[in-house]
Amino acid sequence: MSHAPFTPSATKRWLNCQGSFPLSLLMPPEVESTYAEEGSRLHGLAAAHLTGCDDSMHAADWEAIKPYVFYASDRIAESDFVATEQRLDYSPLLFGTPDLLLGFDTVMGADRGLLEVVDLKTGAGIMVDAEENEQLLTYAFMALVKLRKLGRGFDRVRLTIVQPPDEANPVKSWECSAGRVMEHGARVEAAIARALEGDPPIVPGEWCRFCRAKPVCPKLRGEMVEALAGLTPATLTPLALAQWLDRADRREGFIKAVREVGHTLVGAGVNVPGWTLKPKRATRQWDDEDKVLEIARRRKIKIYQDKMLSPAMAEKAHPNLPQELRDRIVAVSSGSNLVRGEAPDTVNVKPEATKTERLMANFKLMQHRR
Ligand code: SF4
Numbered sequence: 001m002s003h004a005p006f007t008p009s010a011t012k013r014w015l016n017c018q019g020s021f022p023l024s025l026l027m028p029p030e031v032e033s034t035y036a037e038e039g040s041r042l043h044g045l046a047a048a049h050l051t052g053c054d055d056s057m058h059a060a061d062w063e064a065i066k067p068y069v070f071y072a073s074d075r076i077a078e079s080d081f082v083a084t085e086q087r088l089d090y091s092p093l094l095f096g097t098p099d100l101l102l103g104f105d106t107v108m109g110a111d112r113g114l115l116e117v118v119d120l121k122t123g124a125g126i127m128v129d130a131e132e133n134e135q136l137l138t139y140a141f142m143a144l145v146k147l148r149k150l151g152r153g154f155d156r157v158r159l160t161i162v163q164p165p166d167e168a169n170p171v172k173s174w175e176c177s178a179g180r181v182m183e184h185g186a187r188v189e190a191a192i193a194r195a196l197e198g199d200p201p202i203v204p205g206e207w208c209r210f211c212r213a214k215p216v217c218p219k220l221r222g223e224m225v226e227a228l229a230g231l232t233p234a235t236l237t238p239l240a241l242a243q244w245l246d247r248a249d250r251r252e253g254f255i256k257a258v259r260e261v262g263h264t265l266v267g268a269g270v271n272v273p274g275w276t277l278k279p280k281r282a283t284r285q286w287d288d289e290d291k292v293l294e295i296a297r298r299r300k301i302k303i304y305q306d307k308m309l310s311p312a313m314a315e316k317a318h319p320n321l322p323q324e325l326r327d328r329i330v331a332v333s334s335g336s337n338l339v340r341g342e343a344p345d346t347v348n349v350k351p352e353a354t355k356t357e358r359l360m361a362n363f364k365l366m367q368h369r370r
Contacts, residue, residue: 003030006192008096008142011134012207015187018195019202023213030212031264035123042122043099047085050076050100058290067170068120068162072100075116080105088142093192098139103147107156115143115154115178124165130174133159134184141185144178157181208250214257221254223247263338276341282331284311292328301325 005021006014013020032040045057046065050072076082081103089095100118107114117139121128130136136159144154157180160173194200202219214220266272286292289308296303301318303309303325311329315321 004093004095006094006188006195008094008135008138010210011138011188013211014195015134015191016205016207017203017211018191018200020211020213020217021195022200023202023216024211026216027212028261028265039122043085043120046072046120047099050084064122064164065120067164068099068118071160071162071171072118075102075118076100079103079116080113088139088146090142090145094138094142094188096139096142098136098143101139101143103152103154112153112155114156114158114175115140115147116158116160117143118160118162121161121163122165123163127166127169128161128163128172130159130161130172132174133161136161137181137184138188140181141188144181145185154178204247204250206246209253212257214254215261217254220250223250259338263336266338267336274340275338277336278339279333279336282333284329285332286311287328287330292325295322295324295328299324 042061042064045061046068049057049065049069079102081101083098083101085097085099086101087095087097098117099120100116102116102118104114104116117136119133119136119139140157140159144157147154155178156175157178158173158175160171162171164170202217204217204219204223208214208217208220211217262272262275263277266275266277286308292303293308295301299322301322303314309317314325
């Protein structure tokens with residue numbers, strides 16, 4: 001899937017830190033993570049289910065999207081128009097695909113009806129709120145503009161997040177006026193214009209967490225240097241401590257991002273002197289859970305307690321586990337770690353590379369990766 005230069009999912013970052021746009025161009029191309037791949041797969045299943053293209057899916061997949069399918073089906077039944085996974089093109093710089101757009105003609109307090117943007121979040125790491133959600137406001141803005149051009153206006157907008165892993169509160173909605181969404185649109189346009197000008201502002205904050213420019217970000221580097229230059233404990237007031245704790249989060253993000261870039265480049269065959277990839281320790285897994293369940297059912301062996309027992313748990317629960325099941329156990333390494341390898345080659349590192357040199361070095365890396 002191609003991402004827009006100003007992708008709606010990163011709205012919060014580029015609204016607050018326009019400098020992240022040119023800085024991210026200095027980074028090697030992004031590799032989709034396994035989490036993102038899994039999220040895309042579940043989104044595909046949900047869309048296929050809603051559009052009647054697929055009714056069969058594994059139980060675990062169904063559990064991962066069930067609240068979204070139920071909510072979406074109910075709202076679709078009441079709506080006057082539906083668009084599932086339809087790309088919105090605002091400009092060559094700003095486009096994206098909301099999971100579901102719905103239009104309701106008759107809504108109390110809205111002469112021209114209500115537009116709803118529904119977004120499925122399959123991740124369990126961060127629970128996302130619908131209120132003032134920048135990503136959904138951007139989708140709503142692009143949808144309002146497109147629909148207005150087609151002669152269709154709305155007074156109200158509802159943003160809905162359906163996040164099945166948030167078991168206590170899987171469906172969250174927030175409503176606002178169409179005017180509020182258009183205000184957000186004006187901020188979006190201004191931020192994109194500012195990001196394309198020379199020297200846009202670089203502003204650290206909580207949005208740094210998902211910024212891929214961390215390894216080349218001068219603000220984060222500056223905070224690192226300041227930290228090392230030393231603030232003695234005596235000057236650490238509670239207020240200063242709070243600020244330094246925020247910076248500590250960003251420093252950890254910076255270090256993690258540097259490691260991730262190293263991992264990606266070494267994995268792509270780039271010689272990063274002194275560093276190599278080592279496979280993670282293999283763990284024992286079932287080769288095919290459906291087949292294991294079928295064998296266990298046939299042999300009347302209990303292998304499911306809330307969830308599938310791992311091979312180790314199954315062996316503990318059933319010391320005489322039949323060979324037919326033991327044959328289904330495989331050892332799988334779940335990736336690799338970046339570790340120090342052979343002695344580093346001698347490299348000449350310039351203390352200060354010029355912007356052009358950095359761009360050329362990056363360009364060479366990108367060529368190497370193709
Ligand atoms: S790391 Fe933070 S401050 Fe630096 S460019 Fe990214 S968002 Fe901006």
